[in-house]
Amino acid sequence: MGVTSVSDLYRERVKAGLLREDEAQAQVLPLMDAVVDSLQDQPAASTNGGWRSWFGGGQADAAPADGSQGLYLWGGVGRGKSMLMDLIVDAAPIEAKRRVHFHEFMQEIQTGLEAARKRGDQDTVRPVAQEVAASVRLLCFDEMQITDIADAMIVGRLFQVLFEEGVVIVTTSNRTPDDLYKHGLNRQLFLPFIKLLKERMQVVELASPTDYRQGRAAGGQVWFSPANAEARAAMDATWADLTGGATPAPREIEVKGRKVILPKCADRVGRASFWDLCGQPLGPADYLAITREVDVLMIDAIPRLSMSNYNEAKRFVTLIDTLYEAKLKLIASAADEPEQLYNEGEGSFEFERTTSRLREMQDAAWGARAAG
Template sequence: MDSLKQAVAEGRLQPDPGQAEIAAHLEALCEALSEWNEGKSGLFSKSKPAPRGLYLYGGVGTGKSLMMDLFFDAAPVAKKRRVHFHQFLQEIQARITHEREKKDSDPLPRVAKALAKQTRLLCFDELQVTDVGDAMILGRLFDGLFAEGVVMVATSNRHPDDLYKNGLNRQLFEPFIDLIKQTLDVRELDSGRDYRLEQLEAAPVYYHPLGSEADSAMDNAFKRLTRGAKVQTCILDVNGRELVVPRQAAGVARFTFDELCARPLGPADYLMVSETFHTVMIDRAPLLTPGKRDAAKRFVTLIDALYEIRTKLIMSAEAEASRLYPEGDYAFEFQRTVSRLMEMSGRAYLAAERRVGESDEDSPDRTHSE
């Protein structure tokens, strides 16, 4: 993981013993994957067992997404995929439904086998389980994936023993917990600091008016939060539709206002963005005049999604929040959005744990198959 050492040497990251220890573990995993990989064909040895994967857990802002970014880019595997765990579960449920329509027999073995052909290294962001339907299938699904030699690396805020805690019929989920501990190395990343909160509190999260100063402040915020991680485009699958994220790295997504609110996007799109990224940046929100009523309605829906998931927001706008929608027949409804924007700038919100996948409310999927 030379990129981590380089980032520290260049001053983009602070030295962190916990991160250095995890980086060394992931570097060893990269070497094991390279030895397992049979040359340029991209095939893997069936005579040797697959390397043990990694389950990396720890508090918010400790650098788990950064570690995953560095590992994923360095992993010497052609068929590798990084996906937010909640999005992966939605995909699995859709695949099960599709397979069930074709045959009456148990669809899970077929789903696992098909996934294993497409992906040899699965990297998950934010592994957590809140839905009883998901909990019931995970043990058998991953038993099949591991039997096919798929290697898994996952990040989570919770130790495996705390997954789906107090959930309905949890005893049926416990085999998945046992499988994780048998198949993956479980490591905690505990730096004793919340780097994300420190970076968010280092500067304002709402910039106005628009201009070169606001643009520069947004650029600096993006650099601080991504901490030297490689910036890439990714595509999210929203109920079979593609949603392009033009710039993202280390769990941070950056859009212009028009990219999110001037296009015909809806609640499902905004929920997917909110669930996939811990921080969303929005550049250049204009005054929402009566002629921009549709964009204003989408912006309200977007802020609702971010707020419910507790996804962090950094944005630049033409005016302060209370003056963004000065007049028009949607002004009354917009007052709730103003209130939420103000709350989202406060420390309590910035420090709050996200609510991904919770039924009462909330990294990108990158696929390589060269």
């Protein structure tokens, strides 16, 4: 039985009007097809010990014909990297596959390492990596970036074991491998990992001249009111336009031992409802952590604010202040225009500053970070 290729999926979605054909994207499709082809002799599932019981393990069994063991796709924001990686996941003819945001994955690894330390394991990384390899044959990371020294010190060893165990890795990044952890503390200890990436993965730049988010992010409508079905449809269309058709996924952000969840994320665009962000006991540190994860934040269904939802209103003010200071692009649906959201009761006077900021954030020149 034939395997659906990434190229076939891409052409189907272009024909259906879900994607716009892009020459730079089309040029990397054969490399993605090769990744899928390297997986096609793999059974969809195994009942005895996972996929490795069928292969018997080992990197030679898993490597594609060109000798590489994965794909490192890098380029500017909004070029469609996440969307292309999603196509690999969709086309891969196996069940032992996983797509995860790199930051979220590294949090899971740190938790596993802590458990290994408590067990007294001398090599804490190998058992954690082997546990990952026992469940996945294809591991897809979105947005690889190394900003934490703890991650930098373990990621090389982690990838080494994953490669040894035969895992095929696909990752996207805004940076070429040589720029990962640039100017980081003790970076010389990180350089062997960069060498490993370049040896074991095909490194490809997605050099599209088009930023598919720029049209919306630099001048499209960003405030939709009232928050009715029409506004919801407009928000959905904006989401699809900004993410280039990438599959959304929840993202867990760890903040001082707590988890903040953005329900939908794709290609540094996040989306949540007002109640997701302001109906929970979140504060400045949580909102600041969100600004590090996304360049564009979409908020659905901002209600009218008053004494009846005073605590939520206070959090909303804090959220907008944080987004404003971070120069984040905000797209929202709301019960009314900013000036009419909170015009009576305690806190309404202080909300005038928030109204001013919301208006400023609707300007076409706002959010250069998101479009750049």
